Amino acid sequence: MTDYLLRAVEVRKYFAGVKALDGVTLEIRPGEVHCLAGENGCGKSTLIKIISGVYQRDSGTIEFDGKELTKITPISAIMNGIQVIYQDFSVFPNLTVMENLAINSQLVEKRKIVNWKNMRKIAEQAVARIDFKVDLDAQLGELSVAEKQMVAICRALMFNAKLIIMDEPTTALTKKEVKALFKVILQLKEQGISILFVSHKLDEVFEISERFTVFRSGKLIATGDTSELDNQKFTYYMTGREFEVKPFVPAKLTPEPLLEVEKLSLDGFYSDISFSVKGGEILGVTGLLDSGRTELALSLFGMRPVTGGKIKIRGKEVELKDPQTAIANKIGFVPEDRLSEGLFLDQSIGDNIAISVIDELTSRGLMDKARYQGEIDKWVKELSIATPDPGNAASTLSGGNQQRIVLAKWLACKPDVLILNGPTVGVDIGSKYDIHQILQKLAGNGMAVIIISDDLPEILENCSRVMVLKDGRMAGEFGTSEASEKMILDKMM
Amino acid sequence: MQNTIKKLFKRTETYIFLILLALSVLIQVRSGQFYTPNNIVDIMSAMIVPGLFAVGAFLVILSGGIDVSFPALASLTAYATTKMFLDMGYEGNVLLPILAAILIGGILGMINGFFVGYLELPAMIVTLGTSSVFKGFMQGTLESRQLAVIPAGMKSFGTSSLFTATNTQSGLSSRLPAAFLVLVLIVLIAFLILKYTMFGRGIYAIGGNEAAAYNAGFRVKRTKFLLYVFAGVVASIAGMIRVCMMQQCHPTNMLGMEMNIIAGVVLGGTVIGGGRGTLTGCILGTLLIVLVENSMILIGVPVVWKDVFVGLLIVIGTAISAYQVTRSGRSKGNRKQTEEVA
Structure with missing residues (x-):
């Protein structure tokens, strides 16, 4: 021994x-x-x-x-x-x-x-x-x-x-x-x-x-x-679960892109970025920390307004100058740091979910309690958020479940385009798998999803296409079915 | 050499020192009265009580805590001690009353220390509460009222002077009370504690990262407890000196001093969240407040405007140091980005 x-x-x-x-x-x-x-x-x-x-x-x-x-x-x-x-x-x-x-x-x-x-x-x-x-x-x-x-x-x-x-x-x-x-x-x-x-x-x-x-x-x-x-x-x-990793295959795409960007630039961060996403697609965006990936995501949600280029939503040109306009244009955004930017940690799980649609849940300026609760229950069930009581504070949940709340919050607004920056950072394997399933299902229902991540297996398994950024410029674009981690890494470095 | 200067300009103390210098020159130019022997001695004498309070407040803030009860603690201690020795018909020197005050102040400090240290309650709430209790106990139970006479020993300590400075032009003279030595002594003790004892390093460590301090093996609860006891002792000495210097005991006239004292400490570069700050900064910050409080009259600013100036000073001073913190944070972020590129 x-x-x-x-x-x-x-x-x-x-x-x-x-x-x-x-x-x-x-x-x-x-x-x-x-x-x-x-x-x-x-x-x-x-x-x-x-x-x-x-x-x-x-x-x-x-x-x-x-x-x-x-x-x-x-x-x-x-x-x-x-x-x-x-x-x-x-x-x-x-x-x-x-x-x-x-x-x-x-x-x-x-x-x-x-x-x-x-x-x-x-x-x-x-x-x-x-x-x-x-x-x-x-x-x-x-x-x-x-x-x-x-x-x-x-x-x-x-x-x-x-x-x-x-x-x-x-x-x-x-x-x-x-x-x-x-x-x-x-x-x-x-x-x-x-x-x-x-x-x-x-x-x-x-x-x-x-x-x-x-x-x-x-x-x-x-x-x-x-x-x-x-x-x-x-x-x-x-x-304690068996996961079957099946690469994402887009089911049916919308004929026209939901989001199109042309020659997008933000001075000092990225320039000349063009791509389009159709409903039903999942686009991966990857690159090193300083590649401009995060800033691009923030721009598409109006938090870092672009300094050049065009953004079209459903074929119509829009100016995303703040998050409010982005939301009005049916864009949802799951930020990188959910703790500081995505959640009210001390507030209840339910309130966190309902916050983005709170206007719709009120009638004559007063909150409609029954509909409010209904909305919360729906999303807790839909995304199987593991909590004994949605009245508990969001901080009581694990990383994976917190990320589900952030997702639920956005799904409640029924966005056309959902942008996620590092959706599974700090999330454990089980929840990661579940979140991936949710994203694939959303795309299957016709949403355009953009995942920004440096987790290459995540990108390869869940996206239909991947765009690689390097030093603020597009360094390559692949269909994920023919791409490998090495191909992407070569473009990133 | 250049490096030293660069480092110097990163420190709040340097700026406070420059502001002090500028203000004194301004007063000198406007009134010609600042750099006179008797004015300097007056300011030193005015520093004694606020300086003592500031040392206690500084140590507590450094540990990540806060104490707003020290004026009430000092008032209660000073009143109880003076009254007790008056009733006894005490005729000895000042040492025994000071010792008694240290004892009472230590016990009152233990109350703060017990709640904050051992029961881990928020210091702000605890000291707000004890402040009220100390005040209430003094006014209710002890039925405090102004004592026009104080024991002879205390009186002679208050009037004893180290030296007298005379302004040759105006003929005014001011004396430096022997109590100034007490301030020097307490500052020295605090300096030695902070720099050379594990208790003192523990104060910095707890203020920097309490959980880490516990993991490292510091006795966090005991350190905090002792710290509040020390703060109580220092505050009660300050209270006694105040009574001796005024030659009478006015139970309520120290109340309300906490805000300006804490402001002076923060102005001197002590981070309100704890962990960062120096004794030099604490003393300079307090000096600045004392100077503004005492010398505005010399540049022709009416006394009624004093509070406005003190308030402005606090806002501007703390805003500058807050700005410095965010700026250094930003440049750090930039540095990290360039590292990634490299």
Whole structure:
């Protein structure tokens, strides 16, 4: 039998009577990269917090490095060599890089007095360990996300870390930064450190990890070698459902395009963009972060009015100078950042759905309660939004369900053209699949859909055509049936 | 060298210092009375009580909290202490009354600290509430009224001076109360705490990212609790000094000071959400407010307009620092974009 570095056995945790963890087991070997996967709310974050001492378990045993840990506090976890890199990195934006690096060790040593010279020495050693170049006196808040993450990793390495837990470390990183992160992870592995890599992105799991564990609804579903895993199995473990990926085939197209743009330009962002979308079609728009894709989407919804070119809707030229005109022209828009631009998080799910049609649900200036409720119930059912009560705040839902609310809000206005910017960013696999099905169904019913995304499989599976942007210009256009990821990437770069 | 200057101009303190300089020159030009020994000493003396309050308010804001109860806390402490020592017929020096005030102020600070730190209630609500309670307790239970006489020890501390400065032209002279040393001492202590103790770094850390501070192993609840106790102690010392300097105890005349004090702290570059700010900025900001409050008369602005000027100063000053924050945020965004291109 292999010795394990960490063995968490039959761990249970309840929150106000609700089971968050229902007897899960997680075993990690020394020096391995282990991937912990599962959809939102599956309990993986809860387990991490138990291992790192933020929460206390209700039952179960945790063994680390050969000894059983009875009560874990954040400090004792660190002393034992367990380090967590949280999604927000748990750093202090207002302090210098040096202090961010050194402050934990000062706390562990139970120092009362600060020794700045000593702190600088500690910080210098910490960055040297993974050869990370950074100005130690810079304020941490001024660094990029990837640099902040490196600071968090350096900090984690200082206490003879034996296990580093990374909670969805790639969420906010660009592809290049992910590569750099993986290089560091392999470096750490060589130094004999185990990594618990929490992610629900398939390609990352396959690329970096040797073994995996999947949780679903607080239960252990599967654990084993990543080499024995494939896409389908993994998805099944995560969701408990089998997905059949069938590429989108447009059913019947409207004879005339619903949206046509000619030589569209926005100074400094994109220029000379022409395309048209018929009802029943799904057009994919892809490109790098600075390709102008987001600005193009905003322009089509009137948020960044164009500086040149024509926009025609149903053959009629329109000027989209603000979102109100766009809505009046039956254009719907699902923004990139649904939390800040698409949702009233504290308001109820129902109110979020009804907001865009609130004018139609009133009679003589008063709200028609029955019709209001009817509208809400219809969309909750139609998009199968998982909530016990539409009166709950939108913030109580998972990412996938929140995205459904944003969709419902727009569908309630019955748009002809629906533009979605990154429709499944941060959404788990099951919901992602469902959202794709919904979009395909909408197109099937005659809507013109535009998906803006850098998730190439998403584009290839769901769009009938794809337009590639590079540096604000059209770099290529393909029918998705004959396109491959590589063809698109070549045009993007 | 150039780098240092560049860095200097990124800091709010530099701007506040320049504004202070400009204002003092203006007053000097208009009245010829600013750079006179007795005026400088007057301003130093006027800084004592607001300066002490500001240090306490600054530390609390730095931690991401807020305290609006310190004038009420100081009033209650000062009144209770003075009354108690009067009733005792106390004839000793000022040390014992100050110690008593520190004790009472610490206990009242514990009330704030308990609710904010251990029960994690919003600081604004808690201190608004305790402010009302302290005031009510003083006026109701203690039946406060103006005390025209204070114990002799307190009185002599209030009148004792470090030195006297005389304006040779006008013949006016002003003395610097010994209490000024207390301000210097408290500022020094606060500086040492912030820079050289883990408690002080904890205040910055909690203000920057409370969850991260907890994860890192800071004892967040205890730090907050102790912080409010410290703020209570500093405020009560300020209250006592005020009574000593005025030679009488007027229970309500400190009430309402909180807004200008907090404004001075924020004006000095302390971010109201916590985490960022320096003691230098806190003192300079407070000095600016004190200067405007005291010196408008010297440039011929009627006293009734004082509040308007203080208000304008606050709006303009905080708007400038808010603008700076958004501007630096924007340039950061731009930088990121160019990085992507590269």
